[in-house]
Amino acid sequence: MAEPLRIALAGLGTVGVGVIRLVETNRDMIAARAGRPIEIVAVTARERGRDRGVDLSSYAWVDDMQAMAGRADVDVVVELVGGSDGPALTLARSALDAGKGLVTANKAMVAHHGLELAEIAAMRNAPFAFEAAVAGGIPVLKGLREGTAANALDRIYGILNGTCNYVLSEMEQTGADFEEMLRAAQEKGYAEADPAFDIEGVDAAHKLAILAAIGFGTRIDFDAVRTEGITQVRASDIAQADALGYVIRLVGIASLAGEGEERRLLQRVRPCLVPFRHPLAAVTGPTNAVVAEGDFSGRLLFQGAGAGDKPTASAVVADLIDIARGQSGAPFSVPTTSLVPCEPADPGDRIGRDYIRFTVADRPGVLAEITAAMRDAGVSIESLIQRGRNAEGGDVQVAMVTHEGPERCVTKALELLDGSPSLTAPPLVMPILKD
Ligand SMILES: NC(=O)c1ccc[n+]([C@@H]2O[C@H](COP(=O)([O-])OP(=O)(O)OC[C@H]3O[C@@H](n4cnc5c(N)ncnc54)[C@H](OP(=O)(O)O)[C@@H]3O)[C@@H](O)[C@H]2O)c1
Structure with missing residues (x-):
């Protein structure tokens, strides 16, 4: 069998440990499908001594995360640390600069710095992939980049945050108010101790900006996403919506209208009333779903687990398999120089x-x-x-x-x-x- 693809794994939290478990559990099958083994050679996190429930003894421990980019025995750096800037971004830049591949699940970093990273990747001819950054285990970026490649899309929308969807659908089921269901989400591990990014819609906005760029071929523009969260939604709104034939969901919507210079992009994350008969109305709990409407494909629905160690690891390792096969294309579907800048639409x-x-x-x-x-x-x-x-x-x-x-x-x-x-x-x- 061909030479292994050698991985350095930065971050051994929920997703990092999930990746180790997946690579170890399905080792032979992955090697067969990738055409060569995928081998983790080095790992890092903040605290070396912490028990993470996996055996790390066969991997080199790297004290200084940034040193991973310079290792001669590494082909791809997998960044699972998080944060739009700071050490994750420094590592991403230096890994690509050194000609290593970069795989990340970090939507905040891709939404803010994805174009810059894609430019370095193109310059260095290094693969750069981030399937896990949008909708966890759902292969929606691959679906848009490859499956709908022949279509013009004019609307991409969906339920992009599992925490908000859990809170809203539980409010619907129980009649309880927002604060109570947020506490329940935290107890179940769906929401962070500081859930602000989720409930204020920022996490969904990161994902929407990435989806819009890939789906429409426009330059990623996170600052133009108009974002409202779910903190104002009351149990009484849900009851009234129900009486009118709707459920309430936090929906990210990107739509493109007009031609040429007049082309305008509207990107919004807001709680919306979704008609009972719409497929998104049936999406409950921490599930994510993305709808893309192509001019030839018609409406496509991508649905599945939007987070969690296993689904997110599945997306990370799928990117690694693509890289091992030599099949990683332009991260935003087309070269960054071909992405079209698009003025925001007037809401x-x-x-x-x-x-x-x-x-x-x-x-x-x-x-x-x-x-x-x-x-x-x-x-x-x-x-x-x-x-x-x-x-x-x-x-x-x-x-x-x-x-x-x-x-x-x-x-x-x-x-x-x-x-x-x-x-x-x-x-x-x-x-x-x-x-
Ligand atoms: N969790 C999900 O379901 C999910 C889904 C999709 C995408 N993501 C994205 O995946 C990324 C990782 O998420 P996660 O949930 O796995 O996070 P997490 O559980 O908080 O893990 C973060 C890891 O990064 C390490 N770390 C933090 N700062 C570091 C530093 N300066 N140097 C070295 N290591 C450092 C931490 O080390 P210690 O363990 O020693 O503290 C920890 O192992 C994020 O970008 C997140 O947005 C997560």
């Missing part, structure tokens, strides 16, 4: 229906004030639900669904109501996902 131009929830003082005339603002801004109301006093106090909730119209009209209506003493909390707007 006000979006034509769609929205769910709007107001929390208002329980007194006469409030409903008339809201509906007048809607009328003056040109928003047409399709349905309206007013709920009685809640248990905590005298406020009531008014929820409405608008007819299809430009988003700027809804924004205008909320501006008209801004500062009104009738509103006792900021309104929440959630778009209704188009079928």
